Amino acid sequence: MMMGVTQLSDIFSGLTSQDPAPAPASDYLDRLNPEQRLAIETTEGPLLILAGAGTGKTRVLTTRFAHILLTGRARPNQILAVTFTNKAAREMRERVGALLGTPPEGLWLGTFHAICARMLRRHAEYVGLRQNFTILDTDDQIRLLKQIMEPYRIDTKRWPPQGLLGVIQRWKDRGLTPARITPAEDTDYAGNGIARRIYGEYQDRLVALNACDFGDLMLHMLEILRTQPDVLAQYHRYFRYILVDEYQDTNTIQHLWLRLLAKRDQGPSNIACVGDDDQSIYSWRGAEVENILRFEHDYPGAKIVRLERNYRSTEQILAAAAGLIAHNDGRLGKTLRSGREDATGERVQVIGVWDSDEEARIVAGAIEQLRADGHPLSEIAILMRAGFQTRPFEERLMTLGLPYRVVGGLRFYERAEIRDAMAYMRVLAQPADDLAFERIINVPRRGVGTAALQKLYVQARALGVPLSAAVAHQLETNAIKGKAREALRELMDVFDHARDRLSSDGHVVVVERMLEDSQYLAMWRNDKSPEAPGRLDNIRELIRALTDFGSLAGFLEHVSLVMDAEDNSGNDKISLMTLHGAKGLEFDTVFLPGWEEGVFPSQRTMDEGGNKGLEEERRLAYVGLTRARKRAIILHAANRRIYANWQSAIPSRFIEEIPSEHVEHRGQAMTERRQLANAPSVFTAGPIHARAASRNEPRIPRVTDVLPKPSTNIPLGARVFHQKFGYGVVIGVDDDRLAINFEKAGEKRVMAGFVELAS
DNA sequence: ACCATGAGGATTTTT
DNA sequence: TCCTCATGGT
Numbered sequence: 001m002m003m004g005v006t007q008l009s010d011i012f013s014g015l016t017s018q019d020p021a022p023a024p025a026s027d028y029l030d031r032l033n034p035e036q037r038l039a040i041e042t043t044e045g046p047l048l049i050l051a052g053a054g055t056g057k058t059r060v061l062t063t064r065f066a067h068i069l070l071t072g073r074a075r076p077n078q079i080l081a082v083t084f085t086n087k088a089a090r091e092m093r094e095r096v097g098a099l100l101g102t103p104p105e106g107l108w109l110g111t112f113h114a115i116c117a118r119m120l121r122r123h124a125e126y127v128g129l130r131q132n133f134t135i136l137d138t139d140d141q142i143r144l145l146k147q148i149m150e151p152y153r154i155d156t157k158r159w160p161p162q163g164l165l166g167v168i169q170r171w172k173d174r175g176l177t178p179a180r181i182t183p184a185e186d187t188d189y190a191g192n193g194i195a196r197r198i199y200g201e202y203q204d205r206l207v208a209l210n211a212c213d214f215g216d217l218m219l220h221m222l223e224i225l226r227t228q229p230d231v232l233a234q235y236h237r238y239f240r241y242i243l244v245d246e247y248q249d250t251n252t253i254q255h256l257w258l259r260l261l262a263k264r265d266q267g268p269s270n271i272a273c274v275g276d277d278d279q280s281i282y283s284w285r286g287a288e289v290e291n292i293l294r295f296e297h298d299y300p301g302a303k304i305v306r307l308e309r310n311y312r313s314t315e316q317i318l319a320a321a322a323g324l325i326a327h328n329d330g331r332l333g334k335t336l337r338s339g340r341e342d343a344t345g346e347r348v349q350v351i352g353v354w355d356s357d358e359e360a361r362i363v364a365g366a367i368e369q370l371r372a373d374g375h376p377l378s379e380i381a382i383l384m385r386a387g388f389q390t391r392p393f394e395e396r397l398m399t400l401g402l403p404y405r406v407v408g409g410l411r412f413y414e415r416a417e418i419r420d421a422m423a424y425m426r427v428l429a430q431p432a433d434d435l436a437f438e439r440i441i442n443v444p445r446r447g448v449g450t451a452a453l454q455k456l457y458v459q460a461r462a463l464g465v466p467l468s469a470a471v472a473h474q475l476e477t478n479a480i481k482g483k484a485r486e487a488l489r490e491l492m493d494v495f496d497h498a499r500d501r502l503s504s505d506g507h508v509v510v511v512e513r514m515l516e517d518s519q520y521l522a523m524w525r526n527d528k529s530p531e532a533p534g535r536l537d538n539i540r541e542l543i544r545a546l547t548d549f550g551s552l553a554g555f556l557e558h559v560s561l562v563m564d565a566e567d568n569s570g571n572d573k574i575s576l577m578t579l580h581g582a583k584g585l586e587f588d589t590v591f592l593p594g595w596e597e598g599v600f601p602s603q604r605t606m607d608e609g610g611n612k613g614l615e616e617e618r619r620l621a622y623v624g625l626t627r628a629r630k631r632a633i634i635l636h637a638a639n640r641r642i643y644a645n646w647q648s649a650i651p652s653r654f655i656e657e658i659p660s661e662h663v664e665h666r667g668q669a670m671t672e673r674r675q676l677a678n679a680p681s682v683f684t685a686g687p688i689h690a691r692a693a694s695r696n697e698p699r700i701p702r703v704t705d706v707l708p709k710p711s712t713n714i715p716l717g718a719r720v721f722h723q724k725f726g727y728g729v730v731i732g733v734d735d736d737r738l739a740i741n742f743e744k745a746g747e748k749r750v751m752a753g754f755v756e757l758a759s
Numbered sequence: 760a761c762c763a764t765g766a767g768g769a770t771t772t773t774t
Numbered sequence: 775t776c777c778t779c780a781t782g783g784t
Binding site for chain 2 (some may be wrong): 083084085086087088111112113114157214215217218246249281282284285385386387388408442445447448449450451452561562563564578579580581583584602604605620642643
């Protein structure tokens with residue numbers, strides 16, 4: 001690789017000097033398989049790259065990018081490359097840079113939203129915004145929406161503002177401006193027609209505030225491209241090649257946006273989309289799998305390349321995952337083959353446990369053992385359906401002193417203190433940012449309550465000025481009295497002074513002083529709660545991050561688009577995260593707890609989404625399994641506490657859907673008798689590296705061998721006893737699942753193995 | 760203006 | 775169960 005780098009960078013510099021010379025044969029294509037090569041070298045015309053899990057998708061994408069540059073087909077700023085996450089964009093930028101030998105400048109490489117933001121800054125006037133518009137966060141959106149909803153007297157118990165924001169967002173995801181909403185579309189919220197009207201007002205308010213929300217970045221740009229032919233033509237001239245990552249997750253508006261940019265009057269659409277319909281797990285956020293299924297229809301003459309050689313997982317894991325996903329209909333169909341020569345590997349282990357505590361104990365115990373065998377903790381992940389499921393695991397890992405990190409919990413920029421500090425900075429940069437000003441006007445307490453704020457709003461509207469100007473005005477006219485008066489005077493002085501010194505002292509110093517002088521930092525210093533010091537640390541970190549940027553505006557733009565903070569704790573830690581959060585990652589060992597009906601697949605998804613919902617859950621399961629390189633361990637508990645009450649649970653149907661020859665059931669027999677003291681270790685049966693384990697060793701008997709054949713033992717109408725629910729009568733039998741009417745607990749469905757016949 | 764109490768709700772969330 | 779909110783009392 002290193003040798004190639006110098007060579008390639010020379011070619012690259014030749015390229016940038018407007019002198020595209022054909023690149024001499026280079027080694028960057030050498031270690032690719034034929035399909036990957038095809039995906040890279042098919043540069044002209046529409047191309048869909050169906051890339052299964054672990055088939056080298058990122059590599060293909062980055063190499064293709066570099067290939068287009070190195071063969072002189074385009075200059076760096078003539079390629080549009082879109083990703084979904086900042087992380088993916090960052091990685092792509094780095095890897096393209098590594099291939100070229102120089103960090104490329106002026107690339108149109110970023111998330112959909114970041115690229116739209118960049119475009120929109122150029123054309124803001126077409127939608128009534130100024131070039132320096134602000135981008136709102138969710139808190140701001142809700143606050144604004146509440147204000148607008150106020151006069152409508154909507155019962156916010158039944159119709160929370162969040163719900164309306166959801167409706168609006170879904171409209172935006174589909175590219176629908178208020179004018180494009182038909183009455184038939186507007187039936188989901190409160191009275192018919194209400195949502196549409198508020199949406200319109202909301203959009204107007206945003207323009208008045210010189211602001212837009214996240215969805216607007218795309219919505220405005222789509223509208224501009226739709227209505228301004230010369231703008232569209234400009235981008236057609238720009239973008240000779242388009243690359244799209246995670247195409248299965250694009251929503252309607254992104255699809256429309258891409259199509260506008262890709263379809264030109266003359267010449268082919270050089271758009272290459274990489275995706276995997278089996279990993280589409282964001283339909284609830286507006287993603288349309290249909291986009292990938294209809295690619296050939298959208299782009300006639302499209303070529304399709306399938307990447308099916310998996311370089312990540314063992315054959316056992318691949319086969320298990322393939323068997324599972326085969327239960328979905330309407331797939332484009334891929335067969336993952338192992339591209340590795342080593343091991344067939346261990347089977348996927350399935351462990352039945354009594355409850356979530358035992359589940360956590362077993363997982364933590366297995367991890368201890370792995371660690372004792374020298375496995376790095378950073379190669380271990382526990383992936384769950386929902387965020388709150390991390391809790392028992394955190395507790396257990398904490399007790400055992402095993403270091404872990406929860407990925408994607410409360411994110412850095414979502415913390416209250418960070419949002420506050422950001423609001424201060426926004427007011428500093430833009431005094432007219434009412435939503436930011438409103439956030440901090442009474443933080444710390446300055447004696448400005450809802451009543452005072454109301455007055456200020458009335459005044460601001462009447463004078464047609466921003467909130468902060470209304471404050472200044474009321475200070476002069478002595479309309480503000482009492483404690484609030486001095487406090488607000490001070491606050492306004494802090495902002496004025498800070499603004500004066502911005503150019504001379506530099507933004508970092510000024511921001512620091514502002515947070516100090518406004519008493520904001522003092523507020524946390526005086527706070528006696530245990531989390532206060534941590535909050536101060538976070539603010540310190542925020543100020544440190546500020547030093548990476550040349551200007552305050554640049555920093556604010558970055559933060560509003562890139563809501564994730566660099567994770568610099570690259571230590572050896574176990575990763576706990578949701579299945580959604582794990583997409584795109586891989587680990588040697590993956591624990592998959594909570595595989596129970598109702599939990600995973602989630603009851604709610606099935607209720608709301610029916611069979612489509614179930615299929616998406618199944619894809620989520622597929623994503624989970626395919627994160628594992630060497631080992632996947634599925635767990636299911638017989639009893640789970642949902643909020644306050646215990647519920648008996650039956651194993652997820654997904655477990656049965658994995659072909660049995662790739663599964664090994666463990667531990668259930670022990671658990672059933674609640675012999676928790678000597679809970680079985682996951683790895684006791686054999687060595688971990690384990691060809692041996694799956695081939696020669698006598699295996700722990702399958703659950704079906706151990707458990708009594710329930711349907712024969714427990715007939716309909718039998719009186720039975722259950723550890724948790726006590727006595728009951730069997731009212732239904734379905735193989736080894738029983739429906740039981742318990743005297744105390746009511747009707748439940750339980751595994752036959754967990755009840756015994758009462759005399 | 761601020762605090763205390765109770766009802767109600769509770770996935771997934773790349774941007 | 776536990777956290778967030780809206781409401782009413784001081």
